[in-house]
Amino acid sequence: MRGALFALIVCQVGLHACLQGARLAVPLSVLRMGHDAWSVGVVMMMFAIIPALFAISAGRLADRRGYHFPVRIAAALSLSGTVIGALMPSFAGLCTAAALCGGGAGFGMIAIQRTASRFARNDADRLRVFSWIALAPALAALLGPLLAGTLIDHFGFRIAFVGLAMLPVISLLVTCAVPHEVPVAIDASVRKKYSVRELLRMPGFARLLFINWLVSASWDVHGFALPVLGVERGLSASTLGAVLAAYAVASMAVRLVIPFIAEHLPRRHLLPGALALTCLVFALYPLLESAWAMAGCAAVLGIALGAIQPAILTTLHNVTPRQHHGEALALRSMSVHLSMMGMPLIFGLIGASVGAAALFWVMAVSLGIGSLEARRLAAAHD
Template identity: 25%
Template sequence: MRRWPWVLLLHAMFLQLAAYIVRPAAAYRALELGVEPALLGLIAASFALLPLFIAVLVGRATDAGHQRAVLLGGAMLMAGAGAGLVFASSSLELLLLWNGVLGLGHLMCVVGQQSRIAEGESGRLDAAFGLYTFAGSAGQAVGPLLIPVFGGGRVLPDTRALFLAYTASAIVLLVLTFPLVRHPRRTGRAGVRPEIPRGSLGSTFTRTTRRSRGKLFGAMVVSAMVLGAIDLIAVYLPALGVERGIPAAVVGILLSVRAGATMASRLYLGPLVARFGRAELIALSTAVSALAVGALAAPLNLVALAAVLVVAGVALGIGQPLTMTVISLEAPRGTQGTWLALRLSANRLGQSAIPAAVGLVAASAGVAGVFGVTGAGLALVAGGSWYSLRRGRG
């Protein structure tokens, strides 16, 4: 394996490390500022709002050969957001602003990373995306472990120290971007260079068959719901800890347990797909995640809570990389970046709409109700995936 894929994996790890330091830290800062738990969904929504409208433009830019600029711009925005959070996050409005900048930088980095993976050999995409998301999960596991370092036995940790740790991680990400973008784009499948996208955005849709469009949009729905659930765990588990008096150190460990379980699920995706089938794994893992996330609403002790998060982590970890593979395989050559960006737009729509909707639940049913509603949403998506699978076979 050439040197740059390892740089890409490190880039993915530090991107998610930074994000999963700042996501719970932002929730804790909001609670410090006296924000009601029902409004915490705004923190997740602000992260997703700008990317929701810009993702497709970023994807088309990568298809047009501007992948380097996208990666560098994203890393710079991540670092800039860190400075803002450290020095100017004394109100909810400022917190939402810097989360928006952070979300845009995160999106640009993710589109750049995934478009590089999508250029690989079709027969190895499940394993490649599994390894890529494994690296990201490693960052997700390490990030929350900093909460015990700065939180100790307190319910609320030192959020300024967490923001400084995020900024340091974002600077490392920026440094890693330079060796990554020095390497030329890989050639396309079977040694064919990727095409430059031509025509309007509408032509991207018309170049796909009706069957492929069904698969592409189905993958987007699953991806949006799964990522929304992962985000809600990151944002609302700290709130659940405050509500139940669980120290911040323990919450950080629980978040790392979830991410560690997700890492484990992604190591063997290639063999699992070969044995059970990609569509079957997507439907089954989404159904299991529905049960596990819904169980978080119950008044569990810490051991049971950790066990449920392990199951949720394993199940939620399978859907994301497999939907990336579906999109990479079904998208016409030269449009993978655009379709992957459309998938990210769907993700950000889910990250905006789902937290806003469940925030209303938190206002009436408490934080635990958020997990119950999210589990129900996952169950609906799992049922739709299974129905589509059966119909496709029929």
Template identity: 30%
Template sequence: MQLSRNQIQTLSLIAVSILANITLSGGRVAASLFVLRHGGSAALAGIAYSTYSLIPAILSLLIGRWIDHVGPRRVMRSSQAAMIIGLLAPALLPSISTVFLCALVCGFGFAGYLLAANVAVSMMPFAHPGERVGMLGWLAMGGSAAGAFGPMVVGFAIDRGGFAAAYAAMAVIVGASLLLSFCVDVPGGVGGMVKAPGKGGSSVVRDVFSNPRLLRIYLLAMVVSMGYDGFAFMTPVLGEERGFSATTIGMIMSCFAAGTFCMGALLPWLSRHLTEWRMMTIAFGTTAAVFMLLPLAYSGYLQGALGFVFGFAAGAGQPNILSLIYRAMPDKAGEGAGLRSMMGNTVGMTAPSVYGAVAGLFGAVPVFIGVGCVAAIASWQSHLGWKSRARLTASAASER
């Protein structure tokens, strides 16, 4: 089988991304463990974990605008350099303050890298719009692989050489990703997207909130984040209520990761048969069903099976959202993706607190039912988006 140029570029970018993703997947584990093992409370460890999302929640829109002006390739490499600098601080002088500084800098660097990588793939010339979804799905597979691989590498390094060695190892790995980016065909030249730069600081925000179709896309992106965080945060809580072992809970989470990986692998085929809106309608409907069924599943194996199904559905969310954003505003793709990232990270910082408060008062079941209801509404809204798109296509065809 001969690969197309787009596929070769995406595979090259996946290789770079797997190494760069270590910063987030491994860094969060290292930060939490460092705080806990150096006298910090569980609450402080949670803050260290969440600090990686602080800068993306505040600055993703500006990072996206930066991508639009200078091009994704330059932003990717600048972000990789920032991650290396952040990781060297606790590697050379391990302390709680440098661990938090690393979390801030690496959170910024990883957000810039991920946004730029997604925009680089979105900018590729595709013969069929559905191919963009497939390649974005392939890129997400790299993140899934790093999510499973990163904590293992960091845990091994901590056990063998301590935290300084673990942060040094992550710096070396990200350094390897930076060097690799100069050796492979990474898409996204340095020219930037200067066709129609935004006028004023809130151009995309103004566009989104003045256009109901665009606003629907961004609200659905927030539901994708709600689902991810709801499952990741509440599955251990539900498992504790049911008396599951840590091994069983870990197995359930691994099944979810396997589901997202499988969806990423299949997206190039699915995108040739289903539009973005159609896929999201099915994915949100499946998510709603899984969240309604999880409280009824008292077997760890059954919850693992449901976790795989949810992962399979959730894996379709972000690639389709990003594809719709690029199609709606190709000249502001970076800023548009940045707004999505900012909204998603804001949900990631606030939703677990809300879930935890509700679970503390009423148990885990109401949280799962609530998220399931929101996902059902999102499925209905995706169906309306599909119908709206079909009407626009039919109208354009009749005018021709």
């Protein structure tokens, strides 16, 4: 089980590091070609478009075929994206590369998370497993841009895309360490019973999707509004980088700690408590002037949000039928990617009209509502 779980982590690191590296290389390449900021926005949107449109199909495929076939498709998408980025350095080619790399990471994430849940024997085990799995995107966010940036500086964009192409190849190679799952034939009447519409009607599932969307929006608000707030406070770029680093380090640290204390965590209160803590941090952020205080808030936010993702995934697997976990994960992925496509524009409009502080406070109120919803969800499935 440990070897298979390690293989799942490596697989997701490969696919997501390819995505994160492409998220650096593609817009830089677009700017080098002389395109404007609007073109960068278009190409960045392309990273989310395939996961948003085809997540449900990917989830159903994972439910039918298990882990290996969907992950091979995911790796093929990512590999194709990097090859197109290397061979077709035009705006259309880079848009295609972005869409394929985004699709590969999104499809792979659904299959990986679904398979990881099969290694868990109980709730504590599931929380432990998903904490390990949640480390993969954080590691990928460090590895991918570092690899892409280094290769771009020393060898150019073409070699950078070739280097990124090696990452999905690694993901393919480690699939052999994951045991094959016997395909389960799902009766047509059962599939009809648990269509997407029926899943959304299940007790707690729509509420959980709302909470998941809030968490995704809070990540986006923090990444968007913190630099704006920092500039208003007169903080330098390096200081803002240190504040964001405090968040990243704390988020990774809590995901490393949870697997060792999962048995002792109050799982019924973990999600509501983390959301309430996040609400408090967002309410305090605009009141702070000191960089040290903001770094402290960022670290607390990293702890809260770092604990939320494993808790959400654990709860999702508890409130949905086992044979439709892939489809449920796909709905979660689709909501996140749709948010990624539209929310930055909304944040920009709000921030431009009323300031960054208002964004933090609006998000704080929303997270407070989310904490109450999480308490109701926990009470309903106690």
